[in-house]
Amino acid sequence: MRFWGVNSTSFYPEHSVADAYADNLAKCQINLLRPHHLFRQSLDWNPGMGSGAIVDYRNDSRTFDPVMLDRFDYLNAALQRNGIYLAMSVHFSRRYVPGDVKIIETDKADEAAWMSALSELNGWNWKKAIDVRKSLPVIDERAARLNEEFITKLMKHRNPYTGLTYAQSSQVLTLEVINESSLQYAITCGNRYPEYWQNKLEAKWANFATENGLSDPGDFYKPSTQKAKALRDRFLLELDEAYYQRIRNVVHETGSEVPMMFSNLWRGEGALAIQSEHSEVIENHAYIDPLVVRNAKDGLGDASLNALVDKPYFIGEFNQAEGERNIREQSPYRTMLMVAAAAYGNFQDWSGIVWFAWNHGTPAIAPDGKSVSEGRESSLGNMVADAMMTDHLRTAGLMFRRSMVAESSDPIALWIDEPYPGDNNYHKLMTGKFRVQSGWFNRHGIRRSFGPEPSGQASEPWFKESAGDVLVSDTGEIIKDTVRRQLTVTAQEAEAFSGFLDEAAPAGLSHLILDGEKDFATVILVANDNRPLSKSKSLLISRTAMNPEQQEIDGPKVILANMAQPSGGQWKFKVTRPSSISEAQSVALSADANGRLILPTDVWYEAELVLAK
Incomplete structure:
Protein backbone atom coordinates (compact mmCIF):
# COMPACT_ATOMS: atom_id res chain seq x y z
CA MET A 1 0.00 0.00 0.00
CA ALA A 206 32.81 14.34 31.65
CA ASN A 207 31.67 11.14 33.36
CA PHE A 208 31.22 9.35 30.03
CA ALA A 209 34.67 10.44 28.84
CA THR A 210 36.33 9.27 32.05
CA GLU A 211 34.55 5.93 31.96
CA ASN A 212 35.78 5.43 28.40
CA GLY A 213 39.44 6.22 29.07
CA LEU A 214 39.57 9.91 28.16
CA SER A 215 41.08 11.59 31.20
CA ASP A 216 40.94 15.13 29.81
CA PRO A 217 37.83 15.64 27.65
CA GLY A 218 38.68 19.30 27.03
CA ASP A 219 36.24 21.77 25.50
CA PHE A 220 32.89 20.04 24.92
CA TYR A 221 32.38 22.02 21.69
CA LYS A 222 35.97 21.76 20.39
CA PRO A 223 37.28 18.26 21.06
CA SER A 224 40.98 18.43 20.24
CA THR A 225 41.86 14.83 19.40
CA GLN A 226 40.39 12.25 17.08
CA LYS A 227 39.60 10.06 20.06
CA ALA A 228 37.76 12.91 21.79
CA LYS A 229 35.78 13.70 18.64
CA ALA A 230 34.74 10.09 18.08
CA LEU A 231 33.88 9.59 21.75
CA ARG A 232 31.80 12.76 21.95
CA ASP A 233 29.85 11.72 18.84
CA ARG A 234 29.21 8.35 20.45
CA PHE A 235 28.10 10.04 23.68
CA LEU A 236 25.54 12.22 21.88
CA LEU A 237 24.22 9.39 19.73
CA GLU A 238 23.81 7.13 22.74
CA ARG A 402 -1.60 2.38 -7.76
CA SER A 403 2.12 1.87 -8.46
CA MET A 404 1.63 2.54 -12.15
CA VAL A 405 5.38 3.06 -12.60
CA ALA A 406 7.51 -0.03 -11.99
CA GLU A 407 10.05 -0.36 -9.20
CA SER A 408 13.73 -0.39 -10.12
CA SER A 409 14.72 -3.70 -11.72
CA ASP A 410 18.40 -3.33 -10.76
CA PRO A 411 18.58 -1.49 -7.42
CA ILE A 412 21.77 -0.36 -5.70
CA ALA A 413 22.58 -1.04 -2.04
CA LEU A 414 25.16 1.44 -0.68
CA TRP A 415 26.95 -0.09 2.29
CA ILE A 416 28.18 2.17 5.10
CA ASP A 417 30.75 0.86 7.57
CA GLU A 418 32.07 2.37 10.77
CA PRO A 419 33.42 4.81 11.75
CA TYR A 420 30.73 7.24 10.67
CA PRO A 421 31.92 10.78 9.94
CA GLY A 422 31.19 13.51 12.45
CA ASP A 423 34.41 14.90 13.85
CA ASN A 424 32.67 18.03 15.12
CA ASN A 425 32.44 19.08 11.47
CA TYR A 426 29.04 20.11 10.10
CA HIS A 427 29.92 19.43 6.47
CA LYS A 428 31.29 15.96 7.18
CA LEU A 429 28.26 15.12 9.25
CA MET A 430 25.78 16.25 6.61
CA THR A 431 27.69 14.97 3.58
CA GLY A 432 28.16 11.50 5.00
CA LYS A 433 30.82 8.92 4.36
CA PHE A 434 29.72 7.68 0.93
CA ARG A 435 27.34 9.05 -1.68
CA VAL A 436 26.16 7.72 -4.99
CA GLN A 437 27.23 10.12 -7.74
CA SER A 438 24.88 12.56 -9.47
CA GLY A 439 22.16 11.13 -11.67
CA TRP A 440 22.31 7.50 -10.56
CA PHE A 441 19.17 8.01 -8.46
CA ASN A 442 17.36 8.48 -11.78
CA ARG A 443 18.80 5.25 -13.20
CA HIS A 444 18.52 2.84 -10.27
CA GLY A 445 16.71 2.37 -7.00
CA ILE A 446 19.09 3.36 -4.19
CA ARG A 447 19.01 2.42 -0.52
CA ARG A 448 21.58 2.36 2.25
CA SER A 449 22.61 -0.48 4.52
CA PHE A 450 25.01 -0.65 7.46
CA GLY A 451 27.83 -3.16 7.58
CA PRO A 452 31.27 -3.88 6.10
CA GLU A 453 31.90 -2.11 2.80
CA PRO A 454 31.98 -4.69 -0.04
CA SER A 455 35.42 -4.96 -1.62
CA GLY A 456 34.23 -3.84 -5.07
CA GLN A 457 31.94 -0.99 -4.01
CA ALA A 458 34.48 1.81 -4.52
CA SER A 459 35.07 0.73 -8.12
CA GLU A 460 31.40 0.71 -9.12
CA PRO A 461 30.59 3.36 -11.79
CA TRP A 462 27.80 4.78 -9.61
CA PHE A 463 30.36 5.32 -6.86
CA LYS A 464 32.78 7.42 -8.92
CA GLU A 465 31.18 8.66 -12.16
CA SER A 466 28.34 11.01 -13.11
CA ALA A 467 25.44 9.20 -14.75
CA GLY A 468 25.32 11.52 -17.77
CA ASP A 469 22.88 14.04 -19.24
CA VAL A 470 20.05 11.79 -20.44
CA LEU A 471 19.05 9.57 -17.55
CA VAL A 472 16.89 6.56 -18.34
CA SER A 473 15.58 4.43 -15.49
CA ASP A 474 16.63 0.77 -15.50
CA THR A 475 13.00 -0.09 -16.27
CA GLY A 476 13.02 2.21 -19.32
CA GLU A 477 9.83 3.93 -18.10
CA ILE A 478 11.29 7.27 -16.92
CA ILE A 479 13.52 9.57 -18.97
CA LYS A 480 15.09 12.67 -17.45
CA ASP A 481 16.75 14.69 -20.21
CA THR A 482 18.84 17.56 -18.83
CA VAL A 483 19.70 18.78 -22.34
CA ARG A 484 16.11 19.20 -23.57
CA ARG A 485 14.98 19.79 -19.98
CA GLN A 486 12.19 17.24 -20.20
CA LEU A 487 10.87 14.55 -17.87
CA THR A 488 8.78 11.82 -19.46
CA VAL A 489 7.02 8.79 -18.00
CA THR A 490 5.81 5.90 -20.14
CA ALA A 491 4.12 3.00 -18.36
CA GLN A 492 1.27 0.66 -19.17
CA GLU A 493 -1.33 2.59 -17.17
CA ALA A 494 0.19 6.07 -17.21
CA GLU A 495 2.05 8.57 -19.34
CA ALA A 496 3.29 11.96 -18.25
CA PHE A 497 5.35 14.85 -19.49
CA SER A 498 6.79 17.83 -17.67
CA GLY A 499 9.32 20.23 -19.09
CA PHE A 500 10.01 22.55 -22.00
CA LEU A 501 8.41 21.68 -25.32
CA ASP A 502 10.54 21.97 -28.44
CA GLU A 503 10.33 21.17 -32.13
CA ALA A 504 10.64 17.39 -31.62
CA ALA A 505 8.26 14.98 -29.88
CA PRO A 506 9.17 14.14 -26.27
CA ALA A 507 11.10 10.90 -25.95
CA GLY A 508 9.33 7.67 -25.17
CA LEU A 509 5.69 8.72 -25.26
CA SER A 510 3.31 6.49 -27.23
CA HIS A 511 -0.10 7.92 -26.28
CA LEU A 512 0.48 11.61 -25.49
CA ILE A 513 1.10 13.91 -28.42
CA LEU A 514 1.73 17.50 -27.29
CA ASP A 515 1.86 20.63 -29.39
CA GLY A 516 3.47 23.80 -28.03
CA GLU A 517 6.25 26.24 -28.81
CA LYS A 518 8.96 26.48 -26.15
CA ASP A 519 6.29 26.45 -23.44
CA PHE A 520 6.74 24.76 -20.10
CA ALA A 521 3.98 22.18 -19.72
CA THR A 522 2.91 19.40 -17.38
CA VAL A 523 0.49 16.74 -18.60
CA ILE A 524 -0.42 13.54 -16.75
CA LEU A 525 -2.60 10.81 -18.27
CA VAL A 526 -3.68 7.81 -16.18
CA ALA A 527 -6.05 4.91 -16.62
CA ASN A 528 -8.79 4.98 -14.03
CA ASP A 529 -9.95 1.39 -14.53
CA ASN A 530 -6.76 -0.62 -13.88
CA ARG A 531 -6.26 -1.33 -17.59
CA PRO A 532 -3.38 -0.46 -19.92
CA LEU A 533 -3.89 2.92 -21.55
CA SER A 534 -4.38 1.25 -24.93
CA LYS A 535 -7.36 -0.69 -23.57
CA SER A 536 -8.68 1.68 -20.91
CA LYS A 537 -12.25 2.94 -21.15
CA SER A 538 -11.88 5.42 -18.30
CA LEU A 539 -9.09 8.00 -18.29
CA LEU A 540 -8.11 10.97 -16.16
CA ILE A 541 -5.89 13.70 -17.57
CA SER A 542 -4.46 16.93 -16.15
CA ARG A 543 -2.55 19.71 -17.91
CA THR A 544 -1.06 23.14 -17.21
CA ALA A 545 1.31 25.34 -19.22
CA MET A 546 3.49 28.45 -18.97
CA ASN A 547 4.88 30.50 -21.85
CA PRO A 548 8.57 31.52 -21.96
CA GLU A 549 7.65 34.72 -20.10
CA GLN A 550 6.37 32.53 -17.23
CA GLN A 551 2.76 33.52 -17.80
CA GLU A 552 0.16 30.78 -17.57
CA ILE A 553 -1.50 29.90 -20.87
CA ASP A 554 -4.19 27.48 -22.05
CA GLY A 555 -2.38 24.47 -23.33
CA PRO A 556 -0.65 22.57 -24.57
CA LYS A 557 -2.75 21.09 -27.36
CA VAL A 558 -3.19 17.39 -26.50
CA ILE A 559 -3.81 14.48 -28.87
CA LEU A 560 -4.22 10.93 -27.61
CA ALA A 561 -2.97 8.16 -29.89
CA ASN A 562 -3.29 4.38 -29.77
CA MET A 563 -6.31 4.43 -27.49
CA ALA A 564 -9.19 1.93 -27.27
CA GLN A 565 -11.40 2.14 -30.34
CA PRO A 566 -15.11 3.00 -29.86
CA SER A 567 -16.58 -0.17 -31.46
CA GLY A 568 -20.17 1.01 -31.19
CA GLY A 569 -19.45 3.55 -28.44
CA GLN A 570 -18.08 7.07 -28.24
CA TRP A 571 -15.48 8.87 -26.16
CA LYS A 572 -16.94 11.51 -23.85
CA PHE A 573 -14.81 14.36 -22.45
CA LYS A 574 -15.85 16.12 -19.24
CA VAL A 575 -13.95 18.96 -17.55
CA THR A 576 -13.47 18.42 -13.82
CA ARG A 577 -11.14 21.38 -13.16
CA PRO A 578 -11.48 24.33 -12.96
CA SER A 579 -14.53 24.09 -10.77
CA SER A 580 -16.10 27.09 -12.53
CA ILE A 581 -16.81 24.95 -15.61
CA SER A 582 -16.76 21.46 -14.10
CA GLU A 583 -20.56 21.30 -14.04
CA ALA A 584 -20.75 21.43 -17.82
CA GLN A 585 -22.02 18.39 -19.67
CA SER A 586 -19.74 15.88 -21.33
CA VAL A 587 -18.56 16.60 -24.87
CA ALA A 588 -18.46 13.81 -27.44
CA LEU A 589 -15.09 13.32 -29.15
CA SER A 590 -14.59 11.91 -32.62
CA ALA A 591 -11.37 10.25 -33.70
CA ASP A 592 -9.46 11.71 -36.65
CA ALA A 593 -8.49 9.75 -39.77
CA ASN A 594 -5.62 8.15 -37.83
CA GLY A 595 -7.85 7.06 -34.96
CA ARG A 596 -6.46 9.73 -32.61
CA LEU A 597 -8.49 11.74 -30.12
CA ILE A 598 -8.00 15.50 -30.37
CA LEU A 599 -8.88 17.05 -27.01
CA PRO A 600 -10.53 20.47 -26.71
CA THR A 601 -8.16 23.43 -26.81
CA ASP A 602 -10.11 25.82 -24.59
CA VAL A 603 -9.68 26.18 -20.83
CA TRP A 604 -9.39 22.96 -18.85
CA TYR A 605 -6.90 21.73 -16.25
CA GLU A 606 -8.28 18.29 -15.41
CA ALA A 607 -10.76 16.16 -17.33
CA GLU A 608 -12.28 12.69 -17.39
CA LEU A 609 -12.58 10.69 -20.60
CA VAL A 610 -15.01 7.78 -20.72
CA LEU A 611 -15.67 5.38 -23.59
CA ALA A 612 -19.40 4.87 -23.29
CA LYS A 613 -21.95 2.95 -25.29
Missing part, protein backbone atom coordinates in the same frame (compact mmCIF):
# COMPACT_ATOMS: atom_id res chain seq x y z
CA ARG A 2 1.29 3.47 -0.87
CA PHE A 3 0.31 6.72 0.82
CA TRP A 4 -0.31 10.05 -0.91
CA GLY A 5 -0.62 12.51 1.91
CA VAL A 6 -0.65 16.07 3.18
CA ASN A 7 0.43 17.86 6.33
CA SER A 8 -2.35 19.65 8.18
CA THR A 9 -0.99 22.33 10.48
CA SER A 10 -2.67 23.47 13.71
CA PHE A 11 -6.07 22.58 12.32
CA TYR A 12 -9.10 22.33 14.62
CA PRO A 13 -12.24 22.67 12.46
CA GLU A 14 -15.88 22.63 13.46
CA HIS A 15 -17.53 19.25 12.90
CA SER A 16 -19.31 20.14 9.67
CA VAL A 17 -16.12 21.57 8.19
CA ALA A 18 -14.20 18.46 9.27
CA ASP A 19 -16.66 16.25 7.36
CA ALA A 20 -16.35 18.33 4.19
CA TYR A 21 -12.55 18.62 4.56
CA ALA A 22 -12.06 14.85 4.85
CA ASP A 23 -14.36 14.21 1.90
CA ASN A 24 -12.46 16.73 -0.24
CA LEU A 25 -9.08 15.17 0.65
CA ALA A 26 -10.31 11.71 -0.28
CA LYS A 27 -11.52 12.98 -3.65
CA CYS A 28 -8.01 14.35 -4.23
CA GLN A 29 -6.56 10.82 -3.72
CA ILE A 30 -5.22 11.70 -0.25
CA ASN A 31 -5.08 8.68 2.08
CA LEU A 32 -2.66 9.94 4.75
CA LEU A 33 -2.69 13.06 6.91
CA ARG A 34 0.16 14.23 9.13
CA PRO A 35 -1.11 16.48 11.95
CA HIS A 36 1.61 19.05 12.56
CA HIS A 37 2.29 21.74 15.19
CA LEU A 38 -0.57 20.59 17.40
CA PHE A 39 1.25 21.97 20.46
CA ARG A 40 1.99 25.35 18.87
CA GLN A 41 0.26 28.32 20.48
CA SER A 42 -1.17 29.26 17.10
CA LEU A 43 -3.59 32.10 17.68
CA ASP A 44 -2.29 33.59 14.42
CA TRP A 45 -3.65 30.49 12.65
CA ASN A 46 -6.58 29.87 15.02
CA PRO A 47 -7.80 33.27 16.26
CA GLY A 48 -10.28 33.24 19.11
CA MET A 49 -9.69 29.57 19.97
CA GLY A 50 -8.18 29.46 23.45
CA SER A 51 -4.43 28.88 23.13
CA GLY A 52 -4.73 27.72 19.54
CA ALA A 53 -3.15 24.41 20.60
CA ILE A 54 -4.27 20.98 21.73
CA VAL A 55 -3.39 21.98 25.33
CA ASP A 56 -4.70 25.07 27.06
CA TYR A 57 -1.37 26.51 28.37
CA ARG A 58 -3.25 28.24 31.19
CA ASN A 59 -1.04 26.92 33.98
CA ASP A 60 1.08 24.33 32.23
CA SER A 61 1.47 22.39 28.97
CA ARG A 62 -0.04 19.23 30.48
CA THR A 63 -3.78 19.90 30.25
CA PHE A 64 -5.78 19.21 27.11
CA ASP A 65 -8.02 22.01 25.87
CA PRO A 66 -11.39 20.14 25.79
CA VAL A 67 -12.70 22.04 22.76
CA MET A 68 -9.54 21.49 20.73
CA LEU A 69 -9.31 17.84 21.72
CA ASP A 70 -12.93 17.29 20.72
CA ARG A 71 -12.32 18.90 17.33
CA PHE A 72 -9.14 16.87 16.89
CA ASP A 73 -11.04 13.66 17.68
CA TYR A 74 -13.91 14.47 15.35
CA LEU A 75 -11.59 15.40 12.48
CA ASN A 76 -9.71 12.12 12.87
CA ALA A 77 -12.99 10.18 12.85
CA ALA A 78 -14.06 12.01 9.68
CA LEU A 79 -10.72 11.18 8.08
CA GLN A 80 -11.06 7.54 9.08
CA ARG A 81 -14.51 7.33 7.49
CA ASN A 82 -12.85 8.46 4.26
CA GLY A 83 -10.03 5.90 4.43
CA ILE A 84 -7.39 8.43 5.53
CA TYR A 85 -4.64 7.32 7.93
CA LEU A 86 -2.66 9.41 10.43
CA ALA A 87 1.11 9.94 10.69
CA MET A 88 1.41 11.05 14.30
CA SER A 89 4.11 12.63 16.46
CA VAL A 90 4.58 12.82 20.21
CA HIS A 91 6.52 16.08 20.23
CA PHE A 92 4.18 18.42 18.27
CA SER A 93 6.20 21.73 18.60
CA ARG A 94 5.73 21.62 22.35
CA ARG A 95 6.54 24.71 24.38
CA TYR A 96 7.34 23.64 27.94
CA VAL A 97 6.39 26.28 30.52
CA PRO A 98 7.47 26.94 34.12
CA GLY A 99 4.19 25.54 35.46
CA ASP A 100 5.32 22.09 34.24
CA VAL A 101 7.93 21.92 36.99
CA LYS A 102 5.83 19.72 39.31
CA ILE A 103 6.02 16.74 36.96
CA ILE A 104 8.98 15.96 39.28
CA GLU A 105 9.03 17.37 42.77
CA THR A 106 12.53 18.15 44.00
CA ASP A 107 13.84 20.83 46.35
CA LYS A 108 12.84 24.46 45.98
CA ALA A 109 16.22 25.54 44.66
CA ASP A 110 16.21 22.98 41.86
CA GLU A 111 12.63 23.76 40.90
CA ALA A 112 13.37 27.49 40.84
CA ALA A 113 16.48 26.90 38.70
CA TRP A 114 14.52 24.76 36.23
CA MET A 115 11.74 27.34 35.92
CA SER A 116 14.29 30.11 35.45
CA ALA A 117 16.08 28.14 32.72
CA LEU A 118 12.79 27.51 30.96
CA SER A 119 11.81 31.18 31.12
CA GLU A 120 15.17 32.02 29.58
CA LEU A 121 14.70 29.47 26.79
CA ASN A 122 11.17 30.68 26.05
CA GLY A 123 12.52 34.20 25.68
CA TRP A 124 14.94 33.26 22.91
CA ASN A 125 14.31 33.93 19.23
CA TRP A 126 12.76 30.82 17.66
CA LYS A 127 15.77 30.23 15.40
CA LYS A 128 18.08 30.14 18.40
CA ALA A 129 15.68 28.03 20.46
CA ILE A 130 14.40 25.49 17.93
CA ASP A 131 17.07 22.78 18.12
CA VAL A 132 17.48 23.27 21.87
CA ARG A 133 13.75 22.91 22.52
CA LYS A 134 13.46 19.81 20.31
CA SER A 135 16.35 17.99 21.96
CA LEU A 136 15.55 19.10 25.52
CA PRO A 137 13.77 15.86 26.57
CA VAL A 138 16.87 13.90 25.53
CA ILE A 139 18.92 15.63 28.23
CA ASP A 140 16.33 16.84 30.77
CA GLU A 141 14.38 14.45 32.99
CA ARG A 142 11.40 16.76 33.46
CA ALA A 143 10.92 17.31 29.73
CA ALA A 144 11.21 13.55 29.18
CA ARG A 145 8.58 12.86 31.85
CA LEU A 146 6.29 15.50 30.35
CA ASN A 147 6.52 13.77 26.97
CA GLU A 148 5.88 10.38 28.55
CA GLU A 149 2.80 11.76 30.28
CA PHE A 150 1.44 13.22 27.04
CA ILE A 151 2.04 9.98 25.14
CA THR A 152 0.19 7.98 27.77
CA LYS A 153 -2.72 10.43 27.85
CA LEU A 154 -3.00 10.64 24.07
CA MET A 155 -2.60 6.97 23.25
CA LYS A 156 -5.00 5.88 26.02
CA HIS A 157 -7.53 8.60 25.17
CA ARG A 158 -10.68 7.09 23.70
CA ASN A 159 -11.96 9.00 20.70
CA PRO A 160 -15.70 9.23 21.37
CA TYR A 161 -16.41 9.35 17.62
CA THR A 162 -14.63 6.07 16.81
CA GLY A 163 -14.97 4.25 20.14
CA LEU A 164 -11.26 3.38 20.06
CA THR A 165 -8.22 4.69 21.89
CA TYR A 166 -5.41 5.95 19.70
CA ALA A 167 -3.35 2.99 20.91
CA GLN A 168 -6.02 0.62 19.57
CA SER A 169 -6.67 2.46 16.33
CA SER A 170 -5.18 1.09 13.12
CA GLN A 171 -5.76 4.55 11.65
CA VAL A 172 -2.51 5.62 13.35
CA LEU A 173 -0.06 4.45 10.70
CA THR A 174 3.27 5.74 12.07
CA LEU A 175 4.57 7.53 15.13
CA GLU A 176 7.62 9.80 15.28
CA VAL A 177 9.37 10.67 18.54
CA ILE A 178 10.91 14.04 17.66
CA ASN A 179 10.44 16.12 14.52
CA GLU A 180 13.71 16.93 12.71
CA SER A 181 16.13 16.47 15.60
CA SER A 182 19.50 14.97 16.48
CA LEU A 183 21.58 15.85 19.53
CA GLN A 184 24.80 15.25 17.58
CA TYR A 185 23.60 17.72 14.95
CA ALA A 186 22.52 20.28 17.56
CA ILE A 187 25.88 20.28 19.33
CA THR A 188 27.90 20.17 16.10
CA CYS A 189 26.01 23.32 15.07
CA GLY A 190 27.13 24.97 18.32
CA ASN A 191 23.80 25.07 20.14
CA ARG A 192 24.07 25.84 23.85
CA TYR A 193 21.41 25.34 26.50
CA PRO A 194 20.51 27.60 29.39
CA GLU A 195 23.08 27.09 32.14
CA TYR A 196 20.93 24.72 34.22
CA TRP A 197 20.87 22.12 31.42
CA GLN A 198 24.26 22.99 29.93
CA ASN A 199 25.98 22.13 33.19
CA LYS A 200 24.11 18.83 33.47
CA LEU A 201 24.95 17.88 29.88
CA GLU A 202 28.66 18.65 30.24
CA ALA A 203 28.80 16.81 33.59
CA LYS A 204 27.36 13.71 31.88
CA TRP A 205 29.96 14.09 29.14
CA LEU A 239 21.76 9.81 24.52
CA ASP A 240 19.40 9.95 21.52
CA GLU A 241 19.25 6.15 21.37
CA ALA A 242 18.48 5.82 25.09
CA TYR A 243 15.69 8.38 24.85
CA TYR A 244 14.24 6.68 21.78
CA GLN A 245 14.15 3.33 23.55
CA ARG A 246 12.56 4.95 26.56
CA ILE A 247 9.74 6.46 24.49
CA ARG A 248 9.23 3.22 22.55
CA ASN A 249 8.69 1.43 25.84
CA VAL A 250 6.12 4.01 26.96
CA VAL A 251 4.24 3.71 23.66
CA HIS A 252 4.21 -0.09 23.90
CA GLU A 253 2.98 0.10 27.51
CA THR A 254 -0.16 1.85 26.22
CA GLY A 255 -0.90 -1.24 24.14
CA SER A 256 0.08 0.36 20.84
CA GLU A 257 2.04 -1.58 18.23
CA VAL A 258 2.35 1.35 15.82
CA PRO A 259 5.52 1.40 13.66
CA MET A 260 7.87 4.03 15.08
CA MET A 261 10.80 6.22 14.06
CA PHE A 262 13.05 8.44 16.18
CA SER A 263 13.28 11.49 13.93
CA ASN A 264 12.67 12.25 10.30
CA LEU A 265 15.42 14.28 8.68
CA TRP A 266 18.88 13.43 7.37
CA ARG A 267 21.33 14.10 10.21
CA GLY A 268 24.24 11.89 9.15
CA GLU A 269 25.03 8.18 9.23
CA GLY A 270 25.33 7.91 13.00
CA ALA A 271 21.74 9.02 13.55
CA LEU A 272 20.58 6.83 10.67
CA ALA A 273 22.38 3.79 12.08
CA ILE A 274 20.25 4.10 15.24
CA GLN A 275 17.13 4.14 13.08
CA SER A 276 18.42 1.14 11.14
CA GLU A 277 18.63 -0.87 14.35
CA HIS A 278 15.47 0.28 16.13
CA SER A 279 12.94 1.85 13.74
CA GLU A 280 10.24 0.02 11.79
CA VAL A 281 9.75 2.93 9.37
CA ILE A 282 12.08 5.65 8.05
CA GLU A 283 11.35 9.19 6.94
CA ASN A 284 13.03 12.24 5.44
CA HIS A 285 11.85 15.73 4.52
CA ALA A 286 12.62 17.55 1.28
CA TYR A 287 12.07 21.06 -0.04
CA ILE A 288 13.71 21.07 -3.45
CA ASP A 289 14.10 22.82 -6.77
CA PRO A 290 11.05 21.52 -8.67
CA LEU A 291 12.86 21.73 -12.01
CA VAL A 292 14.54 18.37 -11.51
CA VAL A 293 15.72 18.33 -15.14
CA ARG A 294 17.96 21.36 -14.54
CA ASN A 295 20.96 19.13 -13.69
CA ALA A 296 21.85 15.47 -13.23
CA LYS A 297 21.88 16.14 -9.48
CA ASP A 298 18.43 16.86 -8.08
CA GLY A 299 16.74 17.23 -4.74
CA LEU A 300 14.93 13.92 -5.01
CA GLY A 301 18.27 12.13 -4.89
CA ASP A 302 19.15 14.01 -1.70
CA ALA A 303 15.70 13.19 -0.33
CA SER A 304 16.55 9.49 -0.58
CA LEU A 305 19.52 9.73 1.81
CA ASN A 306 17.58 8.18 4.69
CA ALA A 307 16.20 5.30 2.62
CA LEU A 308 17.28 1.97 4.09
CA VAL A 309 17.20 -1.51 2.62
CA ASP A 310 14.07 -3.40 3.73
CA LYS A 311 12.47 -0.47 5.60
CA PRO A 312 9.27 1.37 4.55
CA TYR A 313 10.30 4.88 3.48
CA PHE A 314 8.33 8.14 3.55
CA ILE A 315 8.99 11.71 2.52
CA GLY A 316 7.00 13.21 5.38
CA GLU A 317 7.28 16.82 4.24
CA PHE A 318 7.69 17.58 0.55
CA ASN A 319 7.40 20.67 -1.62
CA GLN A 320 9.37 23.20 -3.61
CA ALA A 321 12.30 24.98 -1.97
CA GLU A 322 11.49 27.64 0.60
CA GLY A 323 12.77 31.22 0.59
CA GLU A 324 11.62 34.31 -1.27
CA ARG A 325 14.17 33.98 -4.09
CA ASN A 326 13.53 30.27 -4.59
CA ILE A 327 9.78 30.79 -4.70
CA ARG A 328 10.16 33.62 -7.21
CA GLU A 329 12.50 31.72 -9.54
CA GLN A 330 11.26 28.14 -9.15
CA SER A 331 7.50 28.42 -8.68
CA PRO A 332 6.64 28.50 -12.40
CA TYR A 333 7.98 24.93 -12.64
CA ARG A 334 6.50 23.51 -9.45
CA THR A 335 4.07 21.24 -11.30
CA MET A 336 7.06 19.10 -12.33
CA LEU A 337 7.18 18.00 -8.68
CA MET A 338 3.89 16.16 -9.15
CA VAL A 339 5.27 14.06 -12.00
CA ALA A 340 8.70 13.55 -10.45
CA ALA A 341 7.37 12.61 -7.02
CA ALA A 342 4.87 10.06 -8.29
CA ALA A 343 7.18 8.51 -10.89
CA TYR A 344 10.40 8.34 -8.90
CA GLY A 345 8.49 7.53 -5.71
CA ASN A 346 7.23 4.35 -7.42
CA PHE A 347 10.61 3.66 -9.01
CA GLN A 348 12.41 4.00 -5.66
CA ASP A 349 9.69 1.98 -3.86
CA TRP A 350 8.84 4.75 -1.42
CA SER A 351 5.86 4.00 0.79
CA GLY A 352 4.54 7.54 1.07
CA ILE A 353 4.87 11.15 -0.04
CA VAL A 354 3.29 13.79 2.20
CA TRP A 355 2.97 17.33 0.85
CA PHE A 356 3.64 20.31 3.11
CA ALA A 357 1.29 21.86 3.91
CA TRP A 358 -2.31 21.51 2.86
CA ASN A 359 -3.38 24.25 5.25
CA HIS A 360 -2.16 26.29 8.20
CA GLY A 361 -4.91 26.82 10.71
CA THR A 362 -8.66 26.87 10.52
CA PRO A 363 -9.47 30.14 8.66
CA ALA A 364 -7.81 28.83 5.48
CA ILE A 365 -10.61 26.27 4.99
CA ALA A 366 -14.11 27.18 3.79
CA PRO A 367 -17.31 25.48 5.05
CA ASP A 368 -17.23 23.19 1.98
CA GLY A 369 -13.85 21.79 3.09
CA LYS A 370 -11.94 23.54 0.31
CA SER A 371 -9.87 26.70 0.24
CA VAL A 372 -11.50 30.00 1.15
CA SER A 373 -9.76 31.38 -1.94
CA GLU A 374 -8.14 29.47 -4.80
CA GLY A 375 -5.51 31.05 -7.01
CA ARG A 376 -2.78 30.14 -9.47
CA GLU A 377 0.15 31.25 -7.29
CA SER A 378 2.53 29.14 -5.23
CA SER A 379 1.45 28.56 -1.63
CA LEU A 380 3.69 26.24 0.40
CA GLY A 381 1.78 26.87 3.61
CA ASN A 382 -1.71 26.52 2.13
CA MET A 383 -1.36 24.19 -0.84
CA VAL A 384 -5.14 23.83 -0.87
CA ALA A 385 -5.21 27.35 -2.35
CA ASP A 386 -2.66 26.61 -5.10
CA ALA A 387 -4.87 25.47 -7.98
CA MET A 388 -1.95 24.90 -10.35
CA MET A 389 -0.57 22.20 -8.05
CA THR A 390 -3.92 20.70 -7.12
CA ASP A 391 -4.80 20.45 -10.82
CA HIS A 392 -2.36 17.50 -10.90
CA LEU A 393 -2.92 16.14 -7.40
CA ARG A 394 -5.46 13.50 -8.42
CA THR A 395 -3.68 12.20 -11.53
CA ALA A 396 -0.28 12.08 -9.81
CA GLY A 397 -1.89 10.52 -6.73
CA LEU A 398 -3.44 7.75 -8.81
CA MET A 399 -0.10 7.11 -10.50
CA PHE A 400 1.70 6.83 -7.17
CA ARG A 401 -0.93 5.00 -5.10
